[in-house]
Amino acid sequence: MPTDEYILYFSVFFQQSLTQSAAIEAGREGEKNSIKESIKYGNKTTAVESVAKCTNLSQSSMADNYKTAPFDARFPNQNQTKNCWQNYVDYHRCQKIKGEDYEPCDYFRRVYKSLCPLRWVETWDEQREEGCFPGKI
Template sequence: MAEDIKEKLKNYRTAPFDARFPNQNQTKNCWQNYLDYHRCQKALTAKGADITPCDWYKRVYKSICPLSWVNKWDEQRDDGTFPGKI
């Protein structure tokens, strides 16, 4: 399974279609993948597991989210004022 994920990451070019977000506006897709990445990372780190599977979410949000949003959210997480539940 880990090799399958590594192969997908190796062949990754851009965010694939996600049926949950069929519209042109991908703001919610960006937000959800950002949250999913940090939730995945938190959960796997707590278990002491490899966080490589979480990289998929990171690549998706990095490819569709504006950099200014990601920087702002990272600052908010560091300050403890992030509005999402991770």
């Protein structure tokens, strides 16, 4: 079964097609139109509810974990690779300096989890464990 992170990542990029296809499969034309309207006017709650129904997750767990990274003026372009990297490094620096129980470090974790592909994070975690991570933490 896919992890919650994978499902959230999937839902962000494919929520419109997934929710529309779910409504079509269920044969509910009215629901299909309401989902289209919700997405069109930015009602994320309805889209998240539909994705939760399709993936058999509770609505509250989807909505609680559905967060995107805020705008950062240091990274104004569409490519967010550097933003991902910087927040990953900042999170681990913060934990090293302040300790693992320091709550403000969680901000960096939430941002890098929102921006970074899971495979990159897994690779960087492995590199840190092996002592060959290229960043200065």
